[in-house]
Amino acid sequence: GQNIDQPTEMTATEGAIVQINCTYQTSGFNGLFWYQQHAGEAPTFLSYNVLDGLEEKGRFSSFLSRSKGYSYLLLKELQMKDSASYLCAVSDSNYQLIWGAGTKLIIKP
Amino acid sequence: GAVVSQHPSWVICKSGTSVKIECRSLDFQATTMFWYRQFPKQSLMLMATSNEGSKATYEQGVEKDKFLINHASLTLSTLTVTSAHPEDSSFYICSAGTSDYNEQFFGPGTRLTVL
Numbered sequence: 001g002q003n004i005d006q007p008t009e010m011t012a013t014e015g016a017i018v019q020i021n022c023t024y025q026t027s028g029f030n031g032l033f034w035y036q037q038h039a040g041e042a043p044t045f046l047s048y049n050v051l052d053g054l055e056e057k058g059r060f061s062s063f064l065s066r067s068k069g070y071s072y073l074l075l076k077e078l079q080m081k082d083s084a085s086y087l088c089a090v091s092d093s094n095y096q097l098i099w100g101a102g103t104k105l106i107i108k109p
Numbered sequence: 110g111a112v113v114s115q116h117p118s119w120v121i122c123k124s125g126t127s128v129k130i131e132c133r134s135l136d137f138q139a140t141t142m143f144w145y146r147q148f149p150k151q152s153l154m155l156m157a158t159s160n161e162g163s164k165a166t167y168e169q170g171v172e173k174d175k176f177l178i179n180h181a182s183l184t185l186s187t188l189t190v191t192s193a194h195p196e197d198s199s200f201y202i203c204s205a206g207t208s209d210y211n212e213q214f215f216g217p218g219t220r221l222t223v224l
Contacts, residue, residue, distance in 0.1 A: 087152065
């Protein structure tokens with residue numbers, strides 16, 4: 001079956017760095033997405049990786065290793081507004097998104 | 110970026126009534142639209158995928174006669190929750206995909222409360 005695993009919850013301190021991991025097993029692979037979702041709101045797009053390596057976008061970076069079925073989202077210089085759930089999703093062979101359960105990130109002052 | 114709207118943003122209805130939710134892609138043509146449901150503190154659950162002009166494909170466990178999906182044009186899809194019950198209360202989110210399927214653009218969601 002298809003499976004996306006990510007930690008349920010993480011806590012970090014304002015100003016610090018946090019890495020959220022995601023491992024996947026899917027039928028085919030057409031890219032991996034990271035979305036941010038604040039409570040009560042719809043997800044918003046953060047990043048897309050389809051080739052191995054690191055994609056950097058401001059304070060956020062996303063890494064992909066297709067051979068290991070692994071990705072991580074790296075958040076630097078954490079701000080209180082970064083408190084949210086972070087969803088990992090993989091586009092499978094049918095271009096359907098397979099969603100992880102999300103990682104709730106709690107930022108403490 | 111591409112913009113997707115949903116209407117209404119929230120709705121409260123009585124048990125047994127039907128509710129229609131609209132999803133529109135405002136500045137692009139969406140060949141595929143997706144409907145998700147999200148219960149509190151849970152992840153997104155895909156309900157169905159619809160392609161313009163064809164019948165929607167429902168995920169296992171989703172009643173197609175209860176959740177009617179119409180995708181009549183490249184910019185509009187509707188989800189009708191028929192004979193709504195309190196357990197249907199949830200956050201319903203649509204997303205739209207372009208022809209290259211590489212990204213889904215999400216609407217802001219509709220919060221449905223059935224009394």
